[in-house]
Amino acid sequence: MPLHFSIAPEKLWRSIGTSGAPLIVDVRKPEVVASSNSVLPGAILRDPHEAASWAFAHDHGTIVVACVHGHRRSQMAAAQLRARGLDARILEGGYDAWVAAGLPLVDRGAVQKFAPQPPSVWVTRRRPKIDRIACPWLIRRFIDPEARFLFVDPPQVADVARESGAIPFDIEGVELSHDGERCSFDTILKVFDLEREPSLARLALIVRGADTARPDLAPEAAGLHAVSLGLSALAGDDDHGVLDRGFAVYDALFAWLRFASSERHNWPAKAA
Incomplete structure (x- = not known):
């Protein structure tokens, strides 16, 4: 089955709260994270420049990478993960699209x-x-x-x-x-x-x-x-x-x- 490059916010939300939810990695800039005081449910914070060496405690299957707009930072990290053979996808539209869809965030x-x-x-x-x-x-x-x-x-x-x-x-x-x-x-x-x-x-x-x-x-x-x-x-x-x-x-x-x-x-x- 071919891997998908991205996932829509609504589709990601449908999987959150289930045993099959993907691992969500937040790659926003630290100053952006600090100013927003919100994170995606279950997200872990990582530096996208280190994606080639990221280690995970378990095999999570799909990995969803999220930045502010779904552009440079998330696509860079997802590309590095996919080069390692991992099923990595970007969050379409990033945090902007998630917020616009009215989906829940967790207090950082x-x-x-x-x-x-x-x-x-x-x-x-x-x-x-x-x-x-x-x-x-x-x-x-x-x-x-x-x-x-x-x-x-x-x-x-x-x-x-x-x-x-x-x-x-x-x-x-x-x-x-x-x-x-x-x-x-x-x-x-x-x-x-x-x-x-x-x-x-x-x-x-x-x-x-x-x-x-x-x-x-x-x-x-x-x-x-x-x-x-x-x-x-x-x-x-x-x-x-x-x-x-x-x-x-x-x-x-x-x-x-x-x-x-x-x-x-x-x-x-x-x-x-």
Whole structure:
């Protein structure tokens, strides 16, 4: 199959939030990055002049390179990557086209604070069920695709965070945790400026309803609650195993919210 040279913003957005999303590399000039305070979801910052020697932690398949307009800097870097046999594409129209299409961006200040260099490391209580699966899913799909997660006994989260430098979440007394009736998932959406994305906002309602015994918030909350507790019961102490299986649940929920929420099934059809 021939490789494509570019990808449209709308097509890239459809793949973000899925397990098959490409690696996004931001090659804008440092002064441009500093003045914008926004980055593409999950993007890593690199110098395009060093593209011939870029190393990646994993084989990401497709790589999308983005600059301001989709011109010199992104095309230079993509050409270097393609010369190495990699499937590298430019973002058509760059950041300008992405913004013009009204697509979501992530707050760069929050990324610098919590995930300045991939892979970022995060720590929380073991035996994740709902919020502690939803948050890692959100982090890995929209903030840092290389993020790593540590699960420890609840009293040890703060100490492990200090010892390892990991970011603690979903425990009392930290920034990324519950806020009143809102979950840690809500908090992370707000901190990273993703709460205005309609499908993520709706997903937050489902997570909140499932995690805080409020099934009235969304019809899907009771189902997520049941599936999440079932996954946890099957997994036992395999925290990373339940995380992997839980990601499939959130991938499916997010895809349904974006692409299939209006679809209805009524077989067998009612009699005339």
